């Protein structure tokens with residue numbers, strides 16, 4: 001792997017939809033800059049630099065107030081780039097780390113001081129070499145107060161992951177709804193299984209994100225809007241939204257971030273739903289203190 005890829009739109013449009021004041025982009029990443037924050041030797045993709053200045057310029061362009069920066073797999077368990085971005089945000093960013101499960105209590109406390117409020121377990125084989133459930137569970141049981149676990153998986157392993165996820169004693173946040181096949185519609189097998197999972201405990205949250213990854217038909221992502229809007233309405237106190245910028249790995253169908261923002265009123269059509277999705281819910285998870 002040698003070629004560094006660009007996975008983001010060079011000139012995203014200004015969205016027609018204006019997010020409410022204080023809106024939070026609760027799923028985005030930073031890449032590098034590589035000269036200061038080299039990528040992991042185990043990285044499955046090698047991106048161009050997409051650092052905090054670019055992220056914060058996009059935040060302002062799209063009309064958001066804050067970011068939740070999620071450590072991407074290309075940086076492995078070295079959270080320095082994510083922490084640096086949070087430190088540069090003037091209090092306008094918090095984050096989710098990826099840790100070596102053997103991390104010390106002091107290491108976790110330092111992440112907390114740096115603005116981290118959760119850790120991420122990634123189960124996508126194309127992104128990580130291994131995902132040791134026993135070790136993940138051990139570290140999930142000794143997280144700082146108020147933290148949660150973010151889990152990224154694909155719909156076909158939801159059932160297999162259930163015993164592991166059921167045993168995690170802190171709130172769960174599921175990336176991209178566990179990647180359902182949105183072409184099945186709102187009552188399809190994947191959405192039904194995901195709803196059953198959400199119904200199994202009250203502290204599972206999810207991100208209604210990534211139409212670009214989940215709806216192969218492309219913008220305006222009608223299948224995504226049709227499948228996801230009922231989920232947002234039915235679980236409106238547990239849903240988050242984010243751009244996913246800089247869209248790791250996306251190379252052929254790179255989304256225009258302005259168009260992604262214009263999906264918000266299609267999945268959350270009322271002012272109240274939008275306030276929960278963009279302000280109340282992410283604030284409860286990331287700015288409770």
Ligand SMILES: O=C(O)/C=C(\CC(=O)C(=O)O)C(=O)O
Nearest residue numbers: 071072073074127244248249
């Ligand atoms: O950014 C995302 O949410 C999705 C990713 C990348 C990722 O998670 C990572 O690199 O850690 C993907 O599907 O390739």
